[in-house]
Amino acid sequence: MTDAARSPEDLGRLAQSLLDELARVTDEPGRITRTYLSPAHARSIDLVGGWMRERGLTTELDPVATLRGRRAADEGAAPRTLLIGSHIDTVVDAGKLDGTLGVIGGILALEEIERRGLRLPFAVEILAFGDEEGVRFPSALSSSSAATGTYRREWLEARDRDGVKLAEALIAFGCDPARIETATIDPAGVLGYLEIHIEQGPRLEHWGLPLGVVTSIAGQTRMSMTLTGMAGHAGTVPMDLRRDALAGLAEIILGVERIGRQGTGELVATVGRVQVFPGAGNTVPGRVEASLDVRAAADTPRLVALERIAWEAGRIAERRGLSVALERNVDVPTCPMDEGLQEAFARAVVSLGLDLRRLPSGAGHDAMAMARSFPSAMLFIRSKAGISHNPLEWSDPLDLGLGIEALVRTILDLAEKERDR
Ligand code: HGY
Ligand code: MN
Ligand code: MN
Numbered sequence: 001m002t003d004a005a006r007s008p009e010d011l012g013r014l015a016q017s018l019l020d021e022l023a024r025v026t027d028e029p030g031r032i033t034r035t036y037l038s039p040a041h042a043r044s045i046d047l048v049g050g051w052m053r054e055r056g057l058t059t060e061l062d063p064v065a066t067l068r069g070r071r072a073a074d075e076g077a078a079p080r081t082l083l084i085g086s087h088i089d090t091v092v093d094a095g096k097l098d099g100t101l102g103v104i105g106g107i108l109a110l111e112e113i114e115r116r117g118l119r120l121p122f123a124v125e126i127l128a129f130g131d132e133e134g135v136r137f138p139s140a141l142s143s144s145s146a147a148t149g150t151y152r153r154e155w156l157e158a159r160d161r162d163g164v165k166l167a168e169a170l171i172a173f174g175c176d177p178a179r180i181e182t183a184t185i186d187p188a189g190v191l192g193y194l195e196i197h198i199e200q201g202p203r204l205e206h207w208g209l210p211l212g213v214v215t216s217i218a219g220q221t222r223m224s225m226t227l228t229g230m231a232g233h234a235g236t237v238p239m240d241l242r243r244d245a246l247a248g249l250a251e252i253i254l255g256v257e258r259i260g261r262q263g264t265g266e267l268v269a270t271v272g273r274v275q276v277f278p279g280a281g282n283t284v285p286g287r288v289e290a291s292l293d294v295r296a297a298a299d300t301p302r303l304v305a306l307e308r309i310a311w312e313a314g315r316i317a318e319r320r321g322l323s324v325a326l327e328r329n330v331d332v333p334t335c336p337m338d339e340g341l342q343e344a345f346a347r348a349v350v351s352l353g354l355d356l357r358r359l360p361s362g363a364g365h366d367a368m369a370m371a372r373s374f375p376s377a378m379l380f381i382r383s384k385a386g387i388s389h390n391p392l393e394w395s396d397p398l399d400l401g402l403g404i405e406a407l408v409r410t411i412l413d414l415a416e417k418e419r420d421r
Pocket of ligand 2: 091
C-alpha cells in the first residue's frame with residue numbers, strides 16, 4: 001500500500017461520517033425515512049452527486065431517477081464498464097446503512113484507487129438506485145429493473161398512499177417515464193455488477209467474521225391483500241351478524257404465520273402493513289388492505305406456501321361472508337450470484353487475512369435485478385445483532401472499512417483479469 005492509501009480503520013471512519021451526513025436527509029425529522037421520488041430522495045441525489053463530482057466522477061440522472069457516477073477507463077481501446085451500486089432509498093424509520101453503504105463504499109473505493117495512483121482498464125459506474133425498497137409504491141427493485149430492461153410498465157400506474165401515480169411522481173421529479181427504455185445498460189459492454197451491503201442478519205456475527213461472500217439471494221413474492229365485508233355500527237350490529245374485515249384478516253395473519261413456521265427452505269412469511277377502512281373506533285371494519293411478503297432460499301417452498309396462504313384465505317373469507325382479492329406486485333425468483341465474481345470477492349477477503357465464509361441472503365437486493373443482465377455478486381458486512389430495517393442498525397466502522405478495502409482489492413483483481421483477457 002502506498003502512503004496515500006487509507007487503512008481500513010480510516011476508511012471506516014470516513015464511510016461512517018458520510019453515512020451520518022446522508023442519514024440526516026429524511027422526509028421525517030427525528031427518524032430516517034427516504035422514499036422513492038420524495039423531497040428527501042431529491043436532496044440525497046444532490047448530496048451523493050456532489051460527493052461523486054468532488055471525486056472526479058461525471059454524474060447523470062437516468063429516466064427513473066437513478067443517480068449514476070462514472071469514472072472513465074485509464075487504458076484500453078474499447079474499455080468495458082464495471083458497475084457498482086446499491087440503493088439510497090430507505091424503509092420507514094430506517095437505519096443508516098441499508099443500501100447507502102454500497103453507494104458510499106463504491107465512491108470511496110474509487111477514491112482509494114485514485115489516491116494509490118492505480119489505473120483501471122475499464123470504466124466504473126456507481127449506481128445509486130432510488131426504488132429498491134418499494135415502500136412508497138408497490139414496485140420494489142424498479143430502478144435496477146430499468147437498468148436491465150426489465151421494468152414493468154404497470155408500475156407506472158401504481159399509486160402511493162396519497163393516490164399519486166408513479167408516472168406522475170417521476171414527471172414531478174423531472175424525469176420522463178416515456179424514456180425509461182433508455183435507462184437500459186447494454187450487457188455487451190459490462191464486466192459485471194458488484195454490491196457491498198450489510199448482512200441484515202446474525203450469521204457473520206455468530207461466526208465472528210466481519211465479511212462474507214453471498215452465494216444466492218432468496219426469491220420473494222410481495223402481494224396486496226384486500227378483504228371486503230360490511231362496515232357497521234360497533235354498538236348495534238350483533239356479533240353473529242357481522243362481516244368484520246379486520247377480524248377476518250387477523251385470522252388469515254395467524255394462518256400466514258403458521259404456514260411460514262411449517263415451511264422448508266428457510267421460508268419466511270410476513271404481513272407488515274395493514275390499512276383499516278373506514279378506521280373509526282366505533283365502526284366495524286368494512287375493508288382492510290394488507291401486504292404479504294413471502295420468501296425462501298429456494299423457489300418451490302415459496303410457491304407452495306403462496307398456494308397454501310391463498311387457499312386458506314379463501315376458506316376464511318368464505319366462512320365469514322367476506323370477499324378476498326390477492327394481487328401480486330413483486331415476484332422475483334431465487335437468484336444465484338456469479339461464480340467468477342464470488343471468487344474475486346473471496347480472493348479479496350482472504351488477502352485481508354480473514355477467514356472466508358459464504359452465505360445466502362434472505363433480504364432482497366438490487367443485485368437480483370442486475371443479475372438479469374450482468375454477472376453479479378455481493379459482499380456482506382457484519383450487522384450487530386443482525387438488526388436492520390430499524391434505527392438500531394449498526395456495523396463497526398472497522399468492518400465497514402474492511403468491506404471497502406475488500407471492494408478496492410476486488411476491483412484491482414478484476415483489472416488484472418481484464419488486462420489478461
Ligand atoms: O425487503 C428487502 O428484502 C429489502 O430490504 N428491500
Ligand atoms: Mn432494505
Ligand atoms: Mn438493502
